[in-house]
Amino acid sequence: MKNIALLGSTGSIGTQTLDVVRASQDKFNIEVLAAGSSIGAIRKQITEFSPSTVIMSDVRAAKMLDEEFPTITVLSGPDALKESVVACDIVVNAIVGFAGLPVTIAALSEGKTLALANKESLIAGGPVVQKARKSMKSSIIPVDSEHSALYQCLHGYRSDYDRPSQSIKRLIVTASGGPFRGFTTDKLNNVTLEEALEHPTWDMGPKITVDSSTLMNKGLEVIEAHELFGIEYEKIDVVVHPQSIVHSMVEFVDSSIIAQLSMPDMRLPITYALNYPERSEAEWGSINWDEITKLEFEQPDFKNFSCLKLAYQAGEEGETAPAWLNAANEVAVAAFLNGQIKWADIPHLIAQALDNYDSRKAEEEHDIYEADKQARLITNQLIAGI
Ligand code: NAD
Ligand code: MG
Numbered sequence: 001m002k003n004i005a006l007l008g009s010t011g012s013i014g015t016q017t018l019d020v021v022r023a024s025q026d027k028f029n030i031e032v033l034a035a036g037s038s039i040g041a042i043r044k045q046i047t048e049f050s051p052s053t054v055i056m057s058d059v060r061a062a063k064m065l066d067e068e069f070p071t072i073t074v075l076s077g078p079d080a081l082k083e084s085v086v087a088c089d090i091v092v093n094a095i096v097g098f099a100g101l102p103v104t105i106a107a108l109s110e111g112k113t114l115a116l117a118n119k120e121s122l123i124a125g126g127p128v129v130q131k132a133r134k135s136m137k138s139s140i141i142p143v144d145s146e147h148s149a150l151y152q153c154l155h156g157y158r159s160d161y162d163r164p165s166q167s168i169k170r171l172i173v174t175a176s177g178g179p180f181r182g183f184t185t186d187k188l189n190n191v192t193l194e195e196a197l198e199h200p201t202w203d204m205g206p207k208i209t210v211d212s213s214t215l216m217n218k219g220l221e222v223i224e225a226h227e228l229f230g231i232e233y234e235k236i237d238v239v240v241h242p243q244s245i246v247h248s249m250v251e252f253v254d255s256s257i258i259a260q261l262s263m264p265d266m267r268l269p270i271t272y273a274l275n276y277p278e279r280s281e282a283e284w285g286s287i288n289w290d291e292i293t294k295l296e297f298e299q300p301d302f303k304n305f306s307c308l309k310l311a312y313q314a315g316e317e318g319e320t321a322p323a324w325l326n327a328a329n330e331v332a333v334a335a336f337l338n339g340q341i342k343w344a345d346i347p348h349l350i351a352q353a354l355d356n357y358d359s360r361k362a363e364e365e366h367d368i369y370e371a372d373k374q375a376r377l378i379t380n381q382l383i384a385g386i
Contacts, residue, residue, distance in 0.1 A: 008094030148269035149247035219311020
């Protein structure tokens with residue numbers, strides 16, 4: 001029986017992780033649940049899964065739950081998140097955004113298996129997260145579908161991230177292209193929030209859905225792939241594949257390409273991460289070949305979706321530049337979700353925020369928090385000026 005800390009349990013990845021656990025109750029025990037403020041949803045999860053600890057970032061929600069469930073430890077705050085990983089075998093980081101950083105660092109520092117959905121922590125934390133990863137030789141099993149695909153394609157081939165293999169020609173990260181694939185600049189100037197939230201192939205939380213519409217999600221995933229697999233940026237390509245069936249590919253120096261395929265269902269990469277190194281007999285994402293008539297591929301539109309280019313640039317810059325990019329993006333996307341700015345403002349704001357990047361080195365955790373804070377401040381000022 002593996003004990004799981006599921007942090008971000010009420011979201012899209014969180015609830016799908018509980019589907020996976022529900023289907024294999026003999027294998028997994030939910031020890032810790034954590035969420036932001038969704039008290040109604042977590043109340044039902046507590047009743048069904050009986051965790052020993054629950055953490056809410058919202059203090060009022062934590063207080064209410066503490067009174068309702070006297071036999072359960074109910075806590076609040078980032079320190080509680082960090083401490084919660086100690087008693088678990090697997091930590092599923094399904095929190096959205098930079099708020100997931102303490103969990104990623106704590107899980108790796110404690111030598112736990114980290115099933116990582118929260119890409120923002122790895123991207124923003126960069127060198128600091130790598131230090132924690134190496135100190136305990138902890139493993140990160142990616143939950144993001146593209147990286148689960150790359151991990152599976154590379155599996156058995158190389159497991160030591162310190163020695164990037166000479167035999168890999170490139171990683172090919174696939175992208176659905178989002179709801180605005182093929183749109184002209186004019187058309188993109190008039191897209192609405194409702195349209196941005198209509199993803200063609202995946203049903204996800206609002207932040208990542210907007211990131212997918214700008215292709216920032218793919219940009220973040222390029223940085224994520226670099227951090228996970230230690231491959232240089234010039235060897236990481238993005239290919240648009242609207243059906244989201246080929247989840248990513250690895251091309252070797254002899255030009256042979258290995259790909260991983262399934263129907264788009266996040267419960268498959270989650271199952272893979274929770275069962276690793278075994279494979280489970282669960283059938284999420286199973287392909288019915290009668291229903292697939294074509295698999296299409298095209299080049300991304302870097303001009304109209306400049307977030308992708310900005311992410312490559314911040315990734316190449318390294319140090320705290322990805323933290324800066326991530327923070328500017330989180331602030332811009334939140335402003336778009338609140339109706340403060342237009343969709344087309346998002347890439348401009350991030351580009352302007354990056355123009356103000358202060359080139360701080362990423363040596364300690366503190367540097368990452370400082371870069372995040374400064375970039376948020378600047379991006380908020382830029383928004384106020386719109
Ligand atoms: P979501 O918005 O649906 O859920 C986010 C979860 O995090 C919720 O449970 C929320 O309560 C919790 N949360 C927010 N702030 C918190 C805090 N400070 N402390 C504790 N919990 C907090 O988001 P999602 O779509 O499930 O995405 C989660 C992460 O997984 C993101 O990093 C995203 O990029 C990544 N991801 C998601 C998908 C997907 O299909 N949804 C796919 C790949 C990667
Ligand atoms: Mg993805």
